Amino acid sequence: MPTQNLYESRKENLLKAVNRQDPSAIPILANTAQGVVAYANTTYTDAITSLDKFVPAMTAIFDELYTDSYINMNAYVYPKTAKKMHGMAQINIGPDGITVEHVARSLMTAEDYPAFIANPDDFRKNILLPRMFPFLFNEGLEKAKEYLEYYYEEVLYMEDLNAHVDEVLKDKYGLISIISSVCPLGSPLDTIFDNYRGFLETTLDLRRRKSQLKDACEALWAGMDPLESMEEIFPFVGQAPHMPTYLNPRQFEELYWPYEKTIIENVHRNGGKCIIMTEGKWMHLFDFFRDVPKDSCIFIIDDDDIFEAYDKIGDWQCIAGGAKLVKLMMQSKNENLDYAKRVIDHCAPGGGFIFTTDKAWNSPGDITKNLIDVYNFAHEYGSYR
């Protein structure tokens, strides 16, 4: 089949599957990240040095591994800028040249809450950035421009790398990018957790400064685009929430769900869907998602038991899974094929199911022969006809 026709037929089948409209096959999703460069026997840090290296490094795996779609998480770490900005990086590439390492820091103090609540934008611009990068604000405007120009050029360069990877994956392999790069959207509490207070401090704030944390969420939300209108409804709106797994149902209901529910309802009203990476365990939270429209969400199941997750919410929202990276690394091919078969048999009948891995392929160890074998098996076994 010509690649363009393959792309269109895969997209049609994917949309049928997530709307339970008699798909012909289970859609397969590659949970891709920079780890795929290991298949091409190179490193991320080497591959990003040129377009000629980067595109084959990020796409070679699809010569052997079957998939219909992928998650665009290609070049998003800016090593040159990080080095230039006086070693302040929170996210780095590790010694293997591929794996992303996150150094958790709390950028905002508890005493900053009043300024943050008064105006998050002003707080970022006038308090947080000068605190983090004082050299930007006292070495002269020309020097500040030089720093920013350096950063800006690197961002454009990385965007260009990503665009070329997307182009090859669509034109050569007929693959669908399943998550829109223009509208990944998180809850305000995730933003505070990820960008400002960090893990330890946010979890303490939940108990010691709940009122301020709630006001901070409201202040952030006031400046966010809750997607009341959308220019495009596909690819799906992607979410990688980090906070819910640490929230009990009461905290989730009070500090997270009001925003999440609004986002999901707005996206659904526009005709789109949210694809949510349920990082950690969400079994205690899935019931909330019965209060939003049927099939408005696609959950990529992470550490939860996918059979239990399906039994809990699979009749109302779509489920994605079927392979676990740790099992692929630690267990035999047959054990992994058996697991994939059992997941497909349990979760896929009637549609509303996507085959994928529980976690993104971040490290060279994630790229195994078992991964390729299980994906190719899911394609062969996943026909509804």
Added chain:
Amino acid sequence: MDELKYTMDDIITEIKNDKNWDVPDEERFLVDFIDTFLLVL
């Protein structure tokens, strides 16, 4: 904190006025800048 000689708005204004540096969408640049420096860096 070190003494601040100007603000982020001053820096952005300087960029906007610099004809040698074409920033197609200053608002997006600012958002990307802040997000990236907080998130990625």
